[in-house]
Amino acid sequence: MAKNTYMRWRLPLVCLLWEVAMIVLFGVFVRFGAEADAHWEEEKREMNLTSDIENDFYFRYPSFQDVHVMIFVGFGFLMTFLKRYGFGAVGFNFLLAAFGIQWALLMQGWFHSFKDGKIFIGVENLINADFCVGSVCIAFGAILGKTSPIQLLVMTLFQVTLFSVNEYILLNLLHVKDAGGSMTIHTFGAYFGLTVTRVLYRPNLEQSKDKQGSVYHSDLFAMIGTLYLWMYWPSFNSAISDHGDAQHRSAINTYCSLAACVLTTMAFSSMLQKKGKLDMVHIQNATLAGGVAVGTSAEMMLTPYGSLIVGSISGIVSTVGYVYFTPFLESRLHIQDTCGIHNLHAMPGLIGGIVGAITAAAATEDVYGKEGFIKAFDFTGVYQTRTPSVQGGFQAAGIMVSLLMAFVGGAIVGGILKLPIWGDAAAENCFEDGVYWEVPEDEESDVYHMHNPDKPASP
Amino acid sequence: MAKNTYMRWRLPLVCLLWEVAMIVLFGVFVRFGAEADAHWEEEKREMNLTSDIENDFYFRYPSFQDVHVMIFVGFGFLMTFLKRYGFGAVGFNFLLAAFGIQWALLMQGWFHSFKDGKIFIGVENLINADFCVGSVCIAFGAILGKTSPIQLLVMTLFQVTLFSVNEYILLNLLHVKDAGGSMTIHTFGAYFGLTVTRVLYRPNLEQSKDKQGSVYHSDLFAMIGTLYLWMYWPSFNSAISDHGDAQHRSAINTYCSLAACVLTTMAFSSMLQKKGKLDMVHIQNATLAGGVAVGTSAEMMLTPYGSLIVGSISGIVSTVGYVYFTPFLESRLHIQDTCGIHNLHAMPGLIGGIVGAITAAAATEDVYGKEGFIKAFDFTGVYQTRTPSVQGGFQAAGIMVSLLMAFVGGAIVGGILKLPIWGDAAAENCFEDGVYWEVPEDEESDVYHMHNPDKPASP
């Protein structure tokens, strides 16, 4: 079935329309926050700050840059594992993230930084925008290779919107803690993406089965993505935690969890394979589950050994997922999950939400200190009387809300993306850069053709 | 025409001569600045600082490292797109930058950090040295693949010198603001490089046309360069801004500009191509124009929506440049611009200078606050009475001076590089690593052996 994948007018139209809308909305709403505004000198005096180093920029900018790398290089290169979809992986991720952060600055700004009709932004808003887009990059993983860039832009528009609503419900209405986003980013993003890919189910996808694998070099490119995600995850989980001990603690917990996760992933990757060999798919992905699974609890007093336990379990769950669940999801539930986000983000995200709820419920003034307890859970104002067990309950409710938003939102957005106007490719052309990209003549194929067409496949 | 590209004595001689000169000059002139000297304990007391965190190191070091990555990985890998010039791209960039930062520490030191016969250096000097070398990396982009390493070292020596003079005229004599270097780094660097490549015009370059393209994997390597430049550009533009709000603001403006630039680049890349497909050359380069174009104004109150506008325009200009101007420059003006720096640095640099002039001219005490206004433009001392519109005029003069320095300097240096003693390759050997590098037997060459059946099977 030939499909019209001609992008010449559609893609420019959508890009330019989106961007013009951003310019208008930014013009109406977005202004520099107090710490980024030239009035800061006066502000500083009023806030009684004696040094420029007290500017939030210095508390968060290094973490922001790490998160930025995770979104653009981390997610982008992680998805380059496909042999002929490297341009699409890294290029479309670039496109959707660049658009998404603009829209997220607005959506999150309206919910969280809105005052006197304006949105005031600073470095924390940049981090949150990157976080929000992270959930879109996750969903992209499920539909990688099967969608047009326009579909991705449309999905980004809706997903960022839904993300912001969900985040507002969790953080503001339920007063839930979720600094590393196990619920808001991973659970929501992954189940959203899985629902979308279910709606977009392609029965004939085995026609492009030969392109769904990796080649030697593409696996190495993907490892660049893996390692940057793995190394910078402590920054991810600590980026928007409270200044001081909370950021410090989040980084340590995440570091520990990720280290443990690598060992159990390697163990199960070898164990679940008849020949006992390691599988790059597991190493590229399941090693990261430990970062997802401490997303909620990292800033709590999870303790280093608690982190090791959570990391170990999530590595096992994720690897087992790749071996047993992914084929099951595809064959029985018709969920075609290109990157296996169910194993890397969905299940570990749920674990993260649950661990967060338990850790919150188990909190005591003894462990946190009197002041630390109040500060850690922000038990001030109307929440002054909330107890840890009640907090645990609300945390659990946060998981449910995220799941609900993901399923309902994903179904609707999937339906929209199913309209035959967005220029997606036919099943036999999936996972193939040539559909949307000018692809250079390839080295190998040139050489072979030039010389000896009847030679058998080499080495 | 065979040319003598034998480097065995010439390259070592130049490298060692250069390095010995550096050691002698550093020995005579360079000392640790107060904040890096072991006397800092006493200094701190005198400056009434209560904490080590007030050391400039903590304000600027994270940005320095990001800039460092941009110079070595960013520029280095951006230029690996050529199918057979990856070693030269990343290796020669490494060589010239490593030499350049030493010479820049001296040159810039004499102009800006000279006291009692010594140059006192700290982290800000390291950043400035990296910036200076950035302009050489830009010029390298124009002559990539067509020059010998010795030519590059000679060019670096002269360009760093001229850069420092130009920077001194702009920053000290004209009292111009240019924190992200739209004028000093990009406009100067690009037009310098374009002038050099014009002087070195090779009429027979189509003899190596087959090697001027990319292959699939080389385009992915180049995307590593692109993304690191893109992600860290907010650090680039904010690295040497004033502490506090100015650094914070520069990062936000640059973040916004770059995000917008990606969308317009994708739009025009698809629109300007008959088949509507995206072109990796545009994605790799034009997406970065937004960072160049806010280089001067990022630390000013450009505002987020102003940044989106600048970014959008520069993405369009740059992409259009790749499609229409580059072929024109080559065929009509005999400017062979390997990486298209005219589109990525020259035009966006000019936009940046102009936007900076306008933003400065439009500044008011209302927008900046009374103190912020004085601090932002440094209207103190002899500049106490300078008005925004006068400042705007000086900013515009800065563009002119940079262009003049670039054209005159480029012509002279190009003439020097044209001397037949530097060991550049013949036209048919351009864009080929084999000329200056030991190149491993390649996957492809393995394949060749196959057709030579008495040879043992590779790889």
Add this chain to the structure above:
Amino acid sequence: MAKNTYMRWRLPLVCLLWEVAMIVLFGVFVRFGAEADAHWEEEKREMNLTSDIENDFYFRYPSFQDVHVMIFVGFGFLMTFLKRYGFGAVGFNFLLAAFGIQWALLMQGWFHSFKDGKIFIGVENLINADFCVGSVCIAFGAILGKTSPIQLLVMTLFQVTLFSVNEYILLNLLHVKDAGGSMTIHTFGAYFGLTVTRVLYRPNLEQSKDKQGSVYHSDLFAMIGTLYLWMYWPSFNSAISDHGDAQHRSAINTYCSLAACVLTTMAFSSMLQKKGKLDMVHIQNATLAGGVAVGTSAEMMLTPYGSLIVGSISGIVSTVGYVYFTPFLESRLHIQDTCGIHNLHAMPGLIGGIVGAITAAAATEDVYGKEGFIKAFDFTGVYQTRTPSVQGGFQAAGIMVSLLMAFVGGAIVGGILKLPIWGDAAAENCFEDGVYWEVPEDEESDVYHMHNPDKPASP
């Protein structure tokens, strides 16, 4: 000779056993340090700190992340130069480092952060754990491609233990300064690895000679590792220096040394080769020797020109080592050193130790200032009366102790690894990912068009 490389039960067993041990030991011993604990609010009051920015997290976290990148991406990708061992290089490095940092937190914790039966950890412990693992990554370079993952895990267990003992002797008993680890990390790690590889000598290794080289793309992957090590080395050498001027100074010295090293490496790489061409092996490795060689002295008043001298010399020594010493070590001493760590870490590490001893012995109150002198060498308490020349002597003793520990430890651990139970590959299967990894069908082999010779040349 066929060997049993079947990992299915052995590797999982070791990984899981190791990880369970870590969980138990962390549970018993490891707790958050004061600056990462929720009691920090109270702590802050007691320590009279007025701002959260005084938390050590903000002094060291950016450097920590840079070091983290060096260990996982730097070392991992540096070793991907082999044509068919990229998975093993980056994957096994990932595995051993992830395990090693856990064990190092414990070992170093017992020696340095132990109080009231608990180990209290913070960001400095994370950096030190990464440092410790760095020495294992170095040793891995010598045996790359010739060992099973189980051997690597066993070696890591022992080497981390020995590293911690050696470090304790140097830093606590000898009161030696070694912030960048020329002695503790490089000298110890490299001679340990060289001893191990000597014990594991494989007489028939030439059977896999064809796989010991690189291919074009694998050399570019390796350059990613090189550049990240090179760029972030200033962070490495300054990461655990004293707050303020010492961190600042370490970064500057390292920056200078590395810059000089690149030029002398390029010079000698070209000079020592008959055809005068540059060799990627030298560029990938010897350019880094400058960072190793200022490891001990970077935080001292080495001065920028001193750093240039040290960097220049180490680049020469390292390049000469690759050309002349490595073949000699292999043919005469039966030391098979896959990555040439003798040239990159062993010799420059020794230079670093010696330069450190000399710089310490030459220290005067005049150069450091009265307070700076005491602070730089920590001449307080029982060390109040130690003189610079005595300190120099102890520094020299530190080199000897490190060498001794490396030789004795390496011999014992090498003996253990020689046991025929760890599943290493036969000589003809060395340097081949297929032994321990599921390797995807290779690009060359699946050029579909080949089987379809009438098809036009692809994309």
